[in-house]
Amino acid sequence: MIKKSVSELLGTFALVFCGTGAVIIDKETGGGVSHVGVAITFGLIVMAMIYALGEISGAHINPAVSIAFALSGRLPGRALPYYITSQVAGALVASIVLKMLFPANDLLGTTLPAGSDLQSFVLEFILTYFLMLVIMHVSTGPKEQGLFAGIAVGSVILLEAMFAGPICGASMNPARSLAPALVSGHFESLWLYLVAPVGGAALAIPTWKYLTDKKSSI
Numbered sequence: 001m002i003k004k005s006v007s008e009l010l011g012t013f014a015l016v017f018c019g020t021g022a023v024i025i026d027k028e029t030g031g032g033v034s035h036v037g038v039a040i041t042f043g044l045i046v047m048a049m050i051y052a053l054g055e056i057s058g059a060h061i062n063p064a065v066s067i068a069f070a071l072s073g074r075l076p077g078r079a080l081p082y083y084i085t086s087q088v089a090g091a092l093v094a095s096i097v098l099k100m101l102f103p104a105n106d107l108l109g110t111t112l113p114a115g116s117d118l119q120s121f122v123l124e125f126i127l128t129y130f131l132m133l134v135i136m137h138v139s140t141g142p143k144e145q146g147l148f149a150g151i152a153v154g155s156v157i158l159l160e161a162m163f164a165g166p167i168c169g170a171s172m173n174p175a176r177s178l179a180p181a182l183v184s185g186h187f188e189s190l191w192l193y194l195v196a197p198v199g200g201a202a203l204a205i206p207t208w209k210y211l212t213d214k215k216s217s218i
Contacts, residue, residue: 008083010053015046021041050153061087064197135149
């Protein structure tokens with residue numbers, strides 16, 4: 001469990017350091033990274049971590065994903081606290097490092113809704129639902145399918161961040177939103193980025209079970 005915890009800590013650190021780092025550097029350079037660049041960064045770092053750490057811990061790097069895996073029975077309940085603690089710790093360390101590197105940056109990549117909380121809540125819920133549905137389908141089956149898991153998951157994150165990022169931030173990850181909020185002190189609408197991804201990921205599990213149930217002829 002120690003190796004899995006370290007794996008999740010490193011993976012989530014990389015996600016937040018590179019992902020929110022891209023957001024910060026984009027602001028610091030007046031758009032040098034661009035919205036498209038930020039979306040690509042999030043997608044690529046997730047893909048890289050899946051290939052680097054997937055065989056160790058599954059490379060969840062997201063509390064919502066770990067909770068959904070526990071609900072599906074594919075992650076032992078006793079392991080869930082270790083996974084979530086490691087993910088939050090990794091994200092916090094990354095945000096602290098970014099604060100040290102960019103002390104003048106106010107938000108540190110904090111996810112904030114561009115419109116109403118309800119609008120962003122619905123978006124985050126749906127985005128995480130489809131992300132988790134893809135994760136469940138590509139993380140099972142033949143080895144050949146598993147080889148494409150990183151590409152599939154990274155691509156979904158890139159796609160969703162590309163079109164929804166300007167409105168809701170496309171976090172889909174409680175740890176990714178919690179860490180910069182804690183370090184920057186911006187807690188506006190934080191609740192929706194903690195609740196909506198967990199709800200969306202959880203709803204994906206019964207959908208996945210229904211679609212993969214060989215007994216169902218409907």
